Amino acid sequence: MATTNSRPRLQYLLHLAQDNLDFRLPEIKALLALRGKPFQPNENFKEKSPFWCLDGLSEEDVRGIMARSVCAKSAFELWGHGKTHSELRTSLLNYPSENMSPFMHKDSTYRINVYTFNKTLEFSDRIKRIDALEYLPFDGAVSLKSPQHIFCLMEDYGTDPNNIPENPDYIYFGRWIADGQRELIRSHSVKNRHFIGNTSMDAGLSFIMANHAKVKENDLVFDPFVGTGSLLVACSQFRAYVCGTDIDYNTIHGKGRSSRKNQKWRGPDENIRANLRQYGTEKMYVDVMVSDASKHVWRAAALFDAIITDPPYGIRESTRRTGSHKDVTRPPDSNYVESHVPVSQAYHLSDIFTDLLNFSAQHLVIGGRLVYWLPVYIPEYCEEMVPLHPCLRIISNCEQTLSSHTSRRLITMEKIKEPEELDGLFHRADPRFSPYQGHNAFREKYFSGVNKRCIKDDNKSNVNGE
Numbered sequence: 001m002a003t004t005n006s007r008p009r010l011q012y013l014l015h016l017a018q019d020n021l022d023f024r025l026p027e028i029k030a031l032l033a034l035r036g037k038p039f040q041p042n043e044n045f046k047e048k049s050p051f052w053c054l055d056g057l058s059e060e061d062v063r064g065i066m067a068r069s070v071c072a073k074s075a076f077e078l079w080g081h082g083k084t085h086s087e088l089r090t091s092l093l094n095y096p097s098e099n100m101s102p103f104m105h106k107d108s109t110y111r112i113n114v115y116t117f118n119k120t121l122e123f124s125d126r127i128k129r130i131d132a133l134e135y136l137p138f139d140g141a142v143s144l145k146s147p148q149h150i151f152c153l154m155e156d157y158g159t160d161p162n163n164i165p166e167n168p169d170y171i172y173f174g175r176w177i178a179d180g181q182r183e184l185i186r187s188h189s190v191k192n193r194h195f196i197g198n199t200s201m202d203a204g205l206s207f208i209m210a211n212h213a214k215v216k217e218n219d220l221v222f223d224p225f226v227g228t229g230s231l232l233v234a235c236s237q238f239r240a241y242v243c244g245t246d247i248d249y250n251t252i253h254g255k256g257r258s259s260r261k262n263q264k265w266r267g268p269d270e271n272i273r274a275n276l277r278q279y280g281t282e283k284m285y286v287d288v289m290v291s292d293a294s295k296h297v298w299r300a301a302a303l304f305d306a307i308i309t310d311p312p313y314g315i316r317e318s319t320r321r322t323g324s325h326k327d328v329t330r331p332p333d334s335n336y337v338e339s340h341v342p343v344s345q346a347y348h349l350s351d352i353f354t355d356l357l358n359f360s361a362q363h364l365v366i367g368g369r370l371v372y373w374l375p376v377y378i379p380e381y382c383e384e385m386v387p388l389h390p391c392l393r394i395i396s397n398c399e400q401t402l403s404s405h406t407s408r409r410l411i412t413m414e415k416i417k418e419p420e421e422l423d424g425l426f427h428r429a430d431p432r433f434s435p436y437q438g439h440n441a442f443r444e445k446y447f448s449g450v451n452k453r454c455i456k457d458d459n460k461s462n463v464n465g466e
């Protein structure tokens with residue numbers, strides 16, 4: 001068996017999926033940070049490219065990243081690269097033979113794959129590409145079915161599908177190390193999930209959020225707007241303990257109308273715990289409860305390693321909180337305490353974010369991360385709209401476009417200090433820290449010409465979302 005410990009200064013090549021482009025760099029940086037490693041790209045680094053060469057890593061680091069990444073497809077130990085096949089040849093022939101030989105000796109078996117990005121090659125051309133590598137000193141036997149080592153020749157034809165060059169822009173050759181976790185996107189698809197709702201978060205984005213939050217084994221993760229628990233599902237997959245709250249009694253108790261086509265009511269075991277059971281992570285389930293995020297019930301302490309959430313935008317679910325506009329309210333009659341449904345009032349988006357940042361500043365451990373979605377109206381968006389807090393520093397801000405004029409931004413913040421007396425709880429009305437005034441712009445403009453009926457329905461709903 002080849003040993004890889006004594007081979008210095010290796011470069012690794014990541015092959016990334018060309019979707020969710022904005023989310024890839026923060027994901028890889030967060031996974032590196034989990035291993036205490038900096039992000040060190042080579043001098044040709046282009047963020048939008050499907051290929052990134054990284055320095056300063058060990059094979060173990062790369063395997064660790066690939067065991068978590070849903071943005072990276074595969075990783076390779078880079079043996080050579082160049083703008084042309086002739087440059088590739090020179091580069092490969094300069095690669096230290098002691099780095100190659102453990103994988104090429106006569107008792108080994110191997111296979112070479114040819115991968116092209118933004119161009120399809122005929123089978124015969126692929127074979128020609130492999131034959132042209134005859135200058136590499138492979139002594140082992142070819143095994144297409146179960147090789148010990150897999151090598152890959154990768155040709156990059158750029159990112160413009162309307163302008164595909166005759167020859168590749170760049171070529172890489174490397175030894176395959178590991179695949180990423182793209183399979184999780186399929187295996188955890190909400191289409192086949194036991195318990196879903198109208199706003200269940202897409203599996204791929206849920207895993208990306210868990211990665212941006214640097215969730216790790218035995219962490220305690222909290223989602224204050226838990227809904228059907230998609231974010232808890234993702235975090236439990238990475239072996240974190242998970243808990244959440246939601247104002248909607250029906251969602252927390254898995255009751256009420258089903259979101260599935262052809263099914264009127266939710267079945268008996270449609271709840272978040274059952275979702276975790278479906279993926280074999282029930283032991284990471286702590287609990288969920290009905291609670292209003294604007295009036296949380298937690299003792300004042302740093303309780304959570306990460307807070308990951310998708311707050312309501314008031315488009316497909318209501319943005320309500322308990323409380324009344326009246327100056328004086330009567331407590332419920334003692335005969336009806338059990339069945340009492342509190343009055344609710346609108347929960348303004350800017351208040352939601354102020355409360356969320358205040359809550360995170362109080363309840364995250366130092367170094368713990370808050371990851372949440374901020375909806376924006378694109379023509380009016382500027383970076384200054386992102387809410388700030390003296391105890392939280394912004395790590396990343398990635399855009400996902402929703403329509404020609406609306407998008408949502410995935411904001412990642414890290415707790416850097418405990419709140420001090422003077423920081424207080426910063427105020428909802430304080431424009432220094434909560435300049436996000438996107439509520440009306442986002443909601444009203446989202447609906448302009450989109451679906452006016454939904455906003456009417458939304459205004460009618462009460463705290464149970466009914």
Ligand SMILES: C[S@@+](CC[C@H](N)C(=O)[O-])C[C@H]1O[C@@H](n2cnc3c(N)ncnc32)[C@H](O)[C@@H]1O
Nearest residue numbers: 200201225227228230246247248292293312320
């Ligand atoms: C966008 S959904 C979350 C979806 C969730 N990530 C999932 O995958 O199902 C927002 C949730 O916030 C809840 N919500 C609305 N107002 C709330 C409040 N004041 N406190 C707690 N939860 C609230 C809604 O009931 C809804 O389930």
